[in-house]
Amino acid sequence: MAMVSAVSSDSGPSQPRLPGTPGKPAGKPVRSRVVLAMEGVTKSYPNGKVALRGVDLVVPEGDFVFLVGPSGAGKSTIIKLLIRDEMATKGVVLLDGRDLARLKRKEVPRIRRKIGIVFQDFKLLPHKSVRENVAFALEVTGAPRRSIGPVVDRVLRVVGLTGQADQLPGQLSGGEQQRTAIARALVHNPRLFIADEPTGNLDPLISWEIIQLLLRINELGVTVLMATHNAEVVTALRKRVVALEDGRVVRDQTEAAYHRED
Amino acid sequence: MIAFVAFSLRRAWQGLWHNRLMSVAATATMVLMLALLSGLIILLTGLDATLKYVEQEVQVVAYLKDSANPQDVNLLETALGQMPQVTEVSYVSKDQALTDFLGRHPDEAEVVNSLPTNPLPASLQINLRDPNDYLDVAAYLRNQPPVDRVLNIKQTVDQMVTVIGILRAGGIGVLVVVGLIVLFIIVNTIRLAVVSRADEIEIMRLVGASDAFIRWPFIFEGALVGLFGALITIAVLWLGQGPITTVMADYFKVLPVEASATVGRDVALVVLGTGVGIGVLGSYLSIRSYLIR
Ligand SMILES: Nc1ncnc2c1ncn2[C@@H]1O[C@H](COP(=O)(O)OP(=O)(O)OP(=O)(O)O)[C@@H](O)[C@H]1O
Ligand SMILES: [Mg+2]
Numbered sequence: 001m002a003m004v005s006a007v008s009s010d011s012g013p014s015q016p017r018l019p020g021t022p023g024k025p026a027g028k029p030v031r032s033r034v035v036l037a038m039e040g041v042t043k044s045y046p047n048g049k050v051a052l053r054g055v056d057l058v059v060p061e062g063d064f065v066f067l068v069g070p071s072g073a074g075k076s077t078i079i080k081l082l083i084r085d086e087m088a089t090k091g092v093v094l095l096d097g098r099d100l101a102r103l104k105r106k107e108v109p110r111i112r113r114k115i116g117i118v119f120q121d122f123k124l125l126p127h128k129s130v131r132e133n134v135a136f137a138l139e140v141t142g143a144p145r146r147s148i149g150p151v152v153d154r155v156l157r158v159v160g161l162t163g164q165a166d167q168l169p170g171q172l173s174g175g176e177q178q179r180t181a182i183a184r185a186l187v188h189n190p191r192l193f194i195a196d197e198p199t200g201n202l203d204p205l206i207s208w209e210i211i212q213l214l215l216r217i218n219e220l221g222v223t224v225l226m227a228t229h230n231a232e233v234v235t236a237l238r239k240r241v242v243a244l245e246d247g248r249v250v251r252d253q254t255e256a257a258y259h260r261e262d
Numbered sequence: 263m264i265a266f267v268a269f270s271l272r273r274a275w276q277g278l279w280h281n282r283l284m285s286v287a288a289t290a291t292m293v294l295m296l297a298l299l300s301g302l303i304i305l306l307t308g309l310d311a312t313l314k315y316v317e318q319e320v321q322v323v324a325y326l327k328d329s330a331n332p333q334d335v336n337l338l339e340t341a342l343g344q345m346p347q348v349t350e351v352s353y354v355s356k357d358q359a360l361t362d363f364l365g366r367h368p369d370e371a372e373v374v375n376s377l378p379t380n381p382l383p384a385s386l387q388i389n390l391r392d393p394n395d396y397l398d399v400a401a402y403l404r405n406q407p408p409v410d411r412v413l414n415i416k417q418t419v420d421q422m423v424t425v426i427g428i429l430r431a432g433g434i435g436v437l438v439v440v441g442l443i444v445l446f447i448i449v450n451t452i453r454l455a456v457v458s459r460a461d462e463i464e465i466m467r468l469v470g471a472s473d474a475f476i477r478w479p480f481i482f483e484g485a486l487v488g489l490f491g492a493l494i495t496i497a498v499l500w501l502g503q504g505p506i507t508t509v510m511a512d513y514f515k516v517l518p519v520e521a522s523a524t525v526g527r528d529v530a531l532v533v534l535g536t537g538v539g540i541g542v543l544g545s546y547l548s549i550r551s552y553l554i555r
Contacts, residue, residue: 083468085467105473106472106473109470109471109472109473110470111470112467112468112469112470113469113470115470117468123461123464123465123468125461125462125465127280136465136469137465137469137470139269139273140466140469140471140475140476141469141470141471141472141475142266142269142472142475144265145265184469185469187469188469188470
């Protein structure tokens, strides 16, 4: 419980040493905000399957974290807990200082807007254009109609899709579809950007483009958490790597490589 | 608030339009079911009118003594008229009885004319509000001095009451069963329409839409399907009104019962209410499982 209070949004000098915080030597009091923290998190699904066992994970603001591990290790489960699609069976999940287990149902949508998320299947609406798909995220969250256009233009510029704004997803390449999804995930200025296998459906070259885009988003100050099987990318980037196996964190290293064993 | 309603309506309309096939299927189902329901209601209204008529036909007939004092008869008639169970009392004199008899059996005229006196008694014919009161009224009459005897049709009345009871209960039973089937089918059709849009709902949740923003467009959509379904059904019934009333009028001609003038309006209201109500309920139930747990 001590740790839980320590990683709350106004964490004091007693903050635990955070792995993977570049440029912040240990010992010196840091006042960096923690975007997400999990402590002793266990998740068993209703069918009895235990997907996570005692997971501890702290991600400070501005980090770029790869979540790796064999299929079924629990990567997507962690993500489902973070967007509060599922609830932890045991342990605490904090997002931007809020305990997700104590969140009222009404507060959930607001918390979700602090997260931008993309998946392997881009989850675009096929009958809406790129622009409409992106605007959709603002419309359904009650943004005033007049404010929508400028935001959409801005995020389309970030992902470089201004020219394709009026095309339908079916008329786009896989990479462009994923960039549309990324643009949509950016409309609420998220504090945390989550990508679950974002390059799973893309060929290597296009995958690199997407990774470059995620790095840029990270440079803009957004914390990025990316679950992936792509060892090449992970190894090349030398970022923080959290490895899961059978629901446990087996490795948490900065500037790490990743060699697949599965 | 107004912006929210406008948003929901716009989304509902878009939803209907983008999923035309589903919308048409749902509306068609709605029309079929509502037509079935209203047909049944019209039939049952006819049945009920018939039963009411049959019930009103139950008469207690009390034959009066030839020696009865006319004043006593008058008093009895008045007393009966004031009983809550009684709707109408009519006095049939001996002469009237004879005329009626001859009217029904003209062949017997000679026999009757050969008799020295009129053998038929005068009587009181009492119409009842409810055939179940037959025994009470009959018992009351038996104790009245001017009354000679009360025509005993207890068994007939009992049988009739039983049959009418069964028919009424059966009608309501059929209506309830059909109503439930209609509810089930429509709710499931709408559920299909909602499930076919699970992707859209998932995206809404992921980008942080609140329950209200997810739910209301679908509820409006259900209401619109119900409204369209109801309007089409009413239009169909309106067009079929001619043939239907001809059949019904023939039927009602046999029975001198007033066909309730408001049947049409009642059915239209039921269709409209049921359509919109089930549309909303169907959406509400279908969308529930997609909201935040
Ligand atoms: N809704 C669910 N109900 C029951 N079991 C589930 C559910 N979701 C996931 N699991 C199980 O939990 C375990 C972890 O699944 P998870 O999806 O988190 O793995 P993952 O690391 O994302 O795998 P992959 O790399 O294949 O995406 C798996 O064994 C999976 O079968
Ligand atoms: Mg996964």
